Amino acid sequence: MTTLARAPLPSGRAGLRAVGSAFDVERVRADFPILHQQAHGHPLVYLDNAATSQKPKAVIDALVRYYEGYNANIHRGVHYLSERATAEYETARKTVQAFLNAARPAEIVFVRGTTEAINLVAQTYGRVHVGADDEVLITAMEHHSNLVPWQLLCEEKGARLRVAPINDAGELILEEFEKRLGPRTRIVAVGHVSNALGTVNPIATIVKMAHARNIPVLVDGAQAVPRMPVDVQQLDCDFYTFSGHKTYGPTGIGVLYGKLSLLEAMPPYQGGGEMISSVSFEKTVYNKVPHKFEAGTPDISGPIGLRAAIEYLEGLGMETIAQYEHELLRHATEKVSAVPGIRLIGTAKEKAGVLSFVMDGVHPHDIGTILDQEGIAIRTGHHCAQPVMGRFGVDATARASFGLYNTKEEIDVLVRGIEKVREVFG
């Protein structure tokens, strides 16, 4: 465990690059104030990062600086504070653009989170392009947020929701996916990394298959963006979504990336101030993209906090983070599966960040409570992926999910906790 005597890393890229190529997790941990506490008399072991991530001091400081220094409503003020706030907000948009390698800042729409982003696309692009007897294609491993918005759309329009199946390892069966790309398919929606199984989907391949048939693709990147470099131009996806709070940033902010031509053609989502360019009772003209999709006063602090998070991540390097987390996952997979009576749920060849498991004769809920008493935070339940649970014949799993500040020692504590569960239940 880190000692509080260590000075936190200086924020910003220059200070972090000085750390060197080896990933110094103890120095990283010193940047996250919340990690240094006890839960039920034991050091906190936070392994619920797929639910939400913890925040580095740089992000917390950025939020405090905003509210202490330049909080003002944006885009329309002519005074000093408003100009500063607007500049910071729009700079944050450019930071996100660069982070995803989008072609232009106008392709970055700020929303509340992945869920809102997907609802936005379903209700604007979806409403225009999906009609009666058309099809929307998703996969069997989707989070409810990349499932229910499409169900709602299909119900409304009399369209059909089709589901590409997964194999017993939790991998998408590409041939079966391709078979379901038909003449009536109007959009494909697929997760980049599964929150329940950890499976990493071959997005570039999926996009090529869909584009060969002129079908656009929306990618739910909520679990991918925190863990690996994402290049939306290289993937060539039409829409990409992620959430700030899972990416070491604040809650209440998320991003919808969309190709400019698509966003421009889409009708508005929410109406109100900001998304208009002129209003009269007879006719209202909408603002240009991305503002067309940002009605009302936004969570101004959100992008500012998210920018600080992205800069923190880029200081460490997404490739470095991905490699480090891969090593954690490998270690955890090896040790956890060695405990008697454990069955791993989600054993894809390509996985990231997440280890779901069940234990013979012990309900995940009981595993979670016993681990909690040891200071270990995991998640138990259906993980907003009830169809995935059903596919593997379980009601719920226990899920440990990793972040860039977790350590091998913490994983060993987890394993000892799981062994204790075995002892209690016999």
Added chain:
Amino acid sequence: MPDLRDLYQELILEHSRAPRNYRELKDADHKAEGYNPLCGDHFTVFVEMDGDWIRDVTFQGSGCAISKASASMMTQSLKGKTRAAAEEIFERFHKVVTGQALNGNQEELGKLAVFSGVSEFPTRVKCATLAWHTLQAALEGKQGAVSTE
């Protein structure tokens, strides 16, 4: 600080491993379903009445150790009781698991008193009470699944 042994006592573990009255009642007078979707506890409770007396009460389903043990001990303690007596036992049980003081003897609850530890684990109270609320719904002839979430 609550001790895990307060929650996972030997009796609870035993009942969750080998639940009593764990079967369907084909000719049940009443039956109801209880489901807590967030944690996945899912039970059906069956009741056979003899006038005002509970002749037989059984359950089926799956769930965590707390919910299963609670259902099992519930069926044991309510078999042969009147509706009114069952209602009273439920009220006392509910007080025990939510940490409220009991007037009179905790002993009267018998084995059910072992669930007093649940009050120190507030997120698990719903597990302990699911089968009981389900039974109540069965006796009242309520439609639809019950939940304690």
